[in-house]
Amino acid sequence: xxxxxxxxxxxxxxxxxxxxxxxxxxxxxxxxxxxxxxxxxxxxxxxxxxxxxxxxxxxxxxxxxxxxxxxxxxxxxxxxxxxxxxxxxxxxxxxxxxxxxxxxxxxxxxxxxxxxxxxxxxxxxxxxxxxxxxxxxxxxxxxxxxxxxxxxxxxxxxxxxxxxxxxxxxxxxxxxxx
Amino acid sequence: xxxxxxxxxxxxxxxxxxxxxxxxxxxxxxxxxxxxxxxxxxxxxxxxxxxxxxxxxxxxxxxxxxxxxxxxxxxxxxxxxxxxxxxxxxxxxxxxxxxxxxxxxxxxxxxxxxxxxxxxxxxxxxxxxxxxxxxxxxxxxxxxxxxxxxxxxxxxxxxxxxxxxxxxxxxxxxxxxxxxxxxxxxxxxxxxxxxxxxxxxxxxxxxxxxxxxxxxxxxxxxxxxxxxxxxxxxxxxxxxxxxxxxxxxxxxxxxxxxxxxxxxxxxxxxxxxxxxxxxxxxxxxxxxxxxxxxxxxxxxxxxxxxxxxxxxxxxxxxx
Numbered sequence: 260x261x262x263x264x265x266x267x268x269x270x271x272x273x274x275x276x277x278x279x280x281x282x283x284x285x286x287x288x289x290x291x292x293x294x295x296x297x298x299x300x301x302x303x304x305x306x307x308x309x310x311x312x313x314x315x316x317x318x319x320x321x322x323x324x325x326x327x328x329x330x331x332x333x334x335x336x337x338x339x340x341x342x343x344x345x346x347x348x349x350x351x352x353x354x355x356x357x358x359x360x361x362x363x364x365x366x367x368x369x370x371x372x373x374x375x376x377x378x379x380x381x382x383x384x385x386x387x388x389x390x391x392x393x394x395x396x397x398x399x400x401x402x403x404x405x406x407x408x409x410x411x412x413x414x415x416x417x418x419x420x421x422x423x424x425x426x427x428x429x430x431x432x433x434x435x436x437x
Numbered sequence: 438x439x440x441x442x443x444x445x446x447x448x449x450x451x452x453x454x455x456x457x458x459x460x461x462x463x464x465x466x467x468x469x470x471x472x473x474x475x476x477x478x479x480x481x482x483x484x485x486x487x488x489x490x491x492x493x494x495x496x497x498x499x500x501x502x503x504x505x506x507x508x509x510x511x512x513x514x515x516x517x518x519x520x521x522x523x524x525x526x527x528x529x530x531x532x533x534x535x536x537x538x539x540x541x542x543x544x545x546x547x548x549x550x551x552x553x554x555x556x557x558x559x560x561x562x563x564x565x566x567x568x569x570x571x572x573x574x575x576x577x578x579x580x581x582x583x584x585x586x587x588x589x590x591x592x593x594x595x596x597x598x599x600x601x602x603x604x605x606x607x608x609x610x611x612x613x614x615x616x617x618x619x620x621x622x623x624x625x626x627x628x629x630x631x632x633x634x635x636x637x638x639x640x641x642x643x644x645x646x647x648x649x650x651x652x653x654x655x656x657x658x659x660x661x662x663x664x665x666x667x668x669x670x671x672x673x674x675x676x677x678x679x680x681x682x683x684x685x686x687x688x689x690x691x692x693x694x695x696x697x698x699x700x701x702x703x704x705x706x707x708x709x710x711x712x713x714x715x716x717x718x719x720x721x722x723x724x725x726x727x728x729x730x731x732x733x734x735x736x737x738x739x740x741x742x743x744x745x746x747x748x749x750x751x752x753x754x755x756x
Binding site: 428431 | 443455
């Protein structure tokens with residue numbers, strides 16, 4: 260992949276990758292940092308990358324690895340990972356969702372705070388369910404692409420996504436969504 | 438809730454708008470990580486590929502820094518300390534000379550790291566320095582002790598496959614740190630029985646003042662890392678250099694202020710009970726891309742531009 264091809268790759272896929280980085284990091288600044296680190300890694304290997312291959316998948320797998328590494332370093336440093344639980348978010352009023360009269364799916368438009376809340380609910384999923392969901396929605400990846408990135412069979416990706424949806428439904432319904 | 442509605446909710450929540458300007462790649466001020474990522478000049482590679490680092494004292498008188506005034510003097514052929522860099526690569530050091538200590542293997546770029554964090558409450562600047570483990574070579578060595586002056590250390594192994602970090606504790610215990618469902622979990626590991634026992638006290642991981650390794654079990658250390666931790670009093674000047682720098686001079690002066698009192702003391706205990714020590718100190722220098730043998734891509738944009746002209750490189754010296 261030469262410089263022009265890399266530039267084109269960033270133009271075509273940068274938004275999906277940055278969006279995924281922000282979603283997986285649950286933080287805009289950390290997500291931006293992760294995106295930059297991912298792209299710098301790609302730049303280092305730019306000459307070896309073949310634009311005929313799925314570079315986007317490779318980039319996302321780099322993002323996941325870097326994110327896990329960051330998480331580990333953060334855990335090392337702080338000795339304790341702060342994990343927002345639904346209960347705590349709820350008790351602190353962060354999860355301030357939904358009244359009884361929610362609009363129907365066809366006209367339902369979320370506001371920004373609701374989006375953040377949903378992102379936190381998704382972030383509360385176990386990692387094996389969360390990453391496929393985040394890749395599917397945020398990075399616009401297909402099931403088969405996700406399977407290649409996380410190196411599990413497509414059927415497993417599907418079942419994990421179904422399980423994730425079931426868990427999310429349960430959480431969201433508990434918060435007042437119906 | 439229907440599947441369609443959930444799908445719609447997730448689509449909206451997980452696809453925030455991204456502006457075109459946000460996807461631009463910038464070369465950042467990466468004071469947290471020092472690394473050489475590209476081609477290393479042939480001479481430096483040759484140097485790095487040589488086994489056995491920290492080639493010590495040719496011969497001479499050594500004084501034990503041991504306890505209880507039990508100072509032992511020993512005339513010997515000295516011992517040699519080697520730094521594991523990565524995958525069989527090692528770096529050669531010379532006594533009295535600062536030698537650049539950088540990664541020579543792709544994929545090891547984040548392993549030598551200096552991280553600087555402010556602690557406003559204590560008005561101090563904490564920092565950590567991650568290094569590979571060392572090993573020693575010599576005759577009749579029973580064990581080796583590593584200790585840090587003006588700091589503490591941790592020794593651990595990280596398994597990227599499982600995400601498990603194994604900590605080597607001062608009392609010889611092994612503690613496994615795992616992140617399970619986004620929660621930090623600790624387990625005491627008994628290698629004899631291969632059993633893990635969950636630990637509820639997350640503060641069990643204590644920094645080490647020193648650690649010992651049996652001479653004939655050093656190969657087990659190869660993939661381990663040590664992290665030296667220390668802190669200095671925060672001053673406006675140091676803060677300026679570390680966080681609001683305007684040049685490599687600022688960055689390096691700041692880092693060297695952090696490193697100036699830090700030392701790793703390597704002490705070997707021979708089978709006859711005598712000991713011998715070497716002191717390793719750290720310093721950072723500037724090296725241009727040319728000196729490092731880095732071929733800079735002309736289209737590669739650095740912000741600010743001077744950051745792309747070279748690197749701040751950690752060096753190590755045997756005193």
